[in-house]
Amino acid sequence: MAGGEGTRLRPMTANQPKPLLPVANRPIMEHVLRLLKRHGVTDTVVTLQFLAALVRNYFGDGDELGMNLEYATEDVPLGTAGSVKNAAARLRDDRFIVISGDALTDIDLSSMLRFHRENGALVTIGLKRVPNPLEFGIIIVDDGGRVQRFLEKPTWGQVFSDTVNTGIYVMEPEILDAVADGEPVDWSADVFPTLLARGAPIYGYVADGYWEDVGTHESYLKAQADALSGKVRVDIGGFEISPGVWVADSASVDPDAVLKGPVLIGDYAKVEAGAELREYTVIGNNGVVREGAFLHRAVVHDNVYLGPGVHLRGCVIGKSTDVMAGARIEENAVIGDECVIESEAYVSSGVKVYPFKTIEAGAVVNTSVIWESHGRRSLFGPRGVSGLVNVEITAELCVRLASAYATTLRKGSLVVTSRDCSLAARALKRAVNAALTASAINVLDLEAAPMPVTRFHTARESAAGGIALRTTPGDPQSVDIVIMDGRGADLAPAAQRKLERVFSRQEYRRAFPGEIAELTYPSRAVEGYTRELLAHVGVHGVRDMKVVVDCAGGTSSLVLPALLGRVGVEALIVNARLDDVSPTETLAGRRRDLQRLSELVASSRAAFGVRFDPVGERIALVDERGRLISEERALLVVLDLVAAERRGGRVALPVTTTRVAEQVCRFHGVQVQWTTTALDALTSAAAGHDMIFAADGRGGFVVPEFSPAIDGLAVFMRLLGLVARTRLSLSQIDARIPEVKLLKHAVPTPWATKGAVMRSVMEAAEAEGGGRVDTTDGVRMAYDDGSWVLVLPAAAEPVTDLWAEAWDVDAAQALLERWARIVERAAT
Secondary structure: OOOOOHHHHHHOOOOOOHHHOOOOOEHHHHHHHHHHHOOOOEEEEEOOOOOOOHHHHHHOHHHOOOOOOEEEOOOOOOOHHHHHHOOOOHHHOOOEEOOOOOOEEEOOOOHHHHHHHHHOOEEEEEEEOOOOOOEEEEEEEOOOOEEEEEEOOOOOOHOOEEEEEEEEEEEEEHHHOOOOOOOOOHHHHHHHHHHOOOOOOOOEEOOOOOOOOOOOHHHHHHHHHHHHHOOOOOOOOOOEEOOOOOEOOOOOOOOOEEEOOOOEOOOOEEEEOEEEEOOOEEEEOOOOOOOOEEEEEEOOOOOEEOOOOEEEOOOEEEEOOOOOOOEEEEEOOEEEOOEEEEOOOEEEOOEEEOOOOOEOOOOOOOOOOOOOOOOOOOEEOOOOOEEEEEEEHHHHHHHHHHOOOHHHOOOOOOEEEOOOOOHHHHHHHHHHHHHHOOOOOOEEEEEEOHHHHHHHHHHHOOOOOEEEEEEEEOOOOEEEEEEEEEOOOEEOOOHHHHHHHHHHHHOOOOOOOOHHHOOEOOOHHHHHHHHHHHHHHOOOOOOEEEEEEEOOOOOHOOHHHHHHHOOOEEEEEEEEOOOOOOOOOOOOHHHHHHHHHHHHHHHHHHOOOEEEOOOOEEEEEEEOOOOOHHHHHHHHHHHHHHHHOOOOOOEEOOOOOOOOOHHHHOOOOOOOEOOOOOHHHHHHHHOOOEEEEEEEEOOOOOOOOOOEOOOOHHHHHHHHHHHHHHOOOHHHHHHOOOOOOEEEEEEEOOHHHHHHHHHHHHHHHHOOOEEEEOOOEEEEEEEEEOOOOEEOOOOOOOEEEEEEOEEEHHHHHHHHHHHHHHHHHHHH
16 A cells, blocks of 8 residues: 555655655665565555556566566545555455555564464454554454454543554455445444444454554654664665675775764765764765765765765755755754755754755754744643743744644634733734734634633634633743634544644645735624523522622623623622733632632622632632532532433533532433543533533533533523522532542653553453443543542643542542552553
């Protein structure tokens, strides 16, 4: 299969298909074909789509490799299964192997074939254990190797094994009947799950050999190093003149050149005296390395000229490029084909220079030459895109991020933007607005507005999405950029990955002069929100109520006067001003304000008190006695009030919520739908049929009859009506709900071991046998006595989070410690 574009590897794949990328001076696909030949496979069909002619021209009919090659070309991408079906006429006679032409491997195909025959399998899937399984399909097999479960490209919360699909399959011809003709079809997402549901014999073969999906610049350099160091069995052209130093027969290497293996020097290459080639360096065919050049972990493609005194470290140089005297190219930089890097130029770490470009003499290049560049492990965190103001989150980054987001939308779409009251958010939003309008995206700017108002207008204005900037909770030096979809919800993981791909490739769309979009400022944004909220949320019976409200100096103060004025409740409002000096709450300040709120509620004999966060999304509750209700108990109290009034329906809660919520729901005849902890999961669930309540357990509540998004203002108005109509106070409701102890602990876990950790946890859970295993998000063990433990790898940090709940602290602590030890052992 050789039809992939390899978009993540650009600019290396900007003008050549990924299977032709050289590893150890031979295309990856050639290494794959040589592997097939070693195992007696000589008749091969190559499926092509992207730049198909280049692959056909390079390999021809396969005669030079002693193979018979035929080609099946797709007019449009057909997916992994559709492309094989496109070649079905040549595959009907006997079982066949499907293998990727752009993954470096030396897996024992003969042993895999024997395993397939011995088990009478319809399909045998080649499996491999990898440190980071997020970009692959996870597969669970039983002791006999039979496949039990598939999960394509999971989030960390869905990782229950580190055994992944390599894309190498042994198949019987009958499987082609399960693939539709001429339609995009995927093996793992479409065909295999259907066959598995029918009980078809699908097996997994866990391979011991080497396998690397060469999908990123890092994995490309790793594959080069592994080939040179012998970790993968490949044919390296040339002679090993000293340990690890491979030189082609036709190459010319001056005796005074310094070679420190493993290194490879290709055919007709020339290395002059005084040049130093250090570990894991590859010089392509016809390359020239002049005197005084220094190369370390550099991969240089064919026909490259390296002038005197150049310095290359950990970079890739595309074919037919000239790097002139004294130029310096740093770690993780990639120079495309047929570029000119003039003398004394400096290309910084991580920069990408696309093909056919010139870097002028003496230039210092810190961003990509065409479209600006920035690389991260993960763009999105638990609060969106976050970082220090003018250090990690700069105006330049805001422009790039907004441009990438605009590129994922259609020209002429509408995006709603807003900010909190901070000066930093105000300045950065201007950069966002400029980038969006310059990319042909119309902008509706709400200026300073609560987050719920932004989400509301994003969903109601037929917008394609929204962007809100706010100060990071508890950190006035940082800012969060929250990007929303057309529902006003945080982007789903799949949409995040799409945006990250555009952002990392730096291929942003720009509008033509006549397409520059408009920036508008609505005049009645708050009025529209309050009118719709009061139309959907019942607040009758509240006129005799008294409440205390703390706006925390945030944007909720822009909305609450209009809301409370229309319902007639008696309210004491404090901190009702926009505080651009302290736009977020510190821990000490929050405690001080909550204590003040408690005193005001008790002294004024109010029904309850509420404190909003600075953007109006989350609330803290104080009961009529002036006691703060914890976030966990607040969820249960509000849930009890809603369920008692509605008497039916469903509620959505994340898997980290106390299971006392189930007892409350059963008492009132309500069902619980458990969700993952992903940013969009609660919103997606709350939009479902018959939903009456949703909450995240961290002060965030959803009022589904109004909006599926977390909304502190809406739940406050809902709570006014509920409390007014009940005969019980908040403290009485809290007292009648059972108490348990829910503890949390974080175990440091290197990124490279997260997959192995979750596999060990899954194996321990299945071996224990004394409880029920749930993999909705992470791995959760539920015991008969009502206690449970959840192990969930953090998405944005090198840690594994654990939750344990039991009826007393000691039992919960013991459960937490026991599973923490399992995680710690697997992480080392």
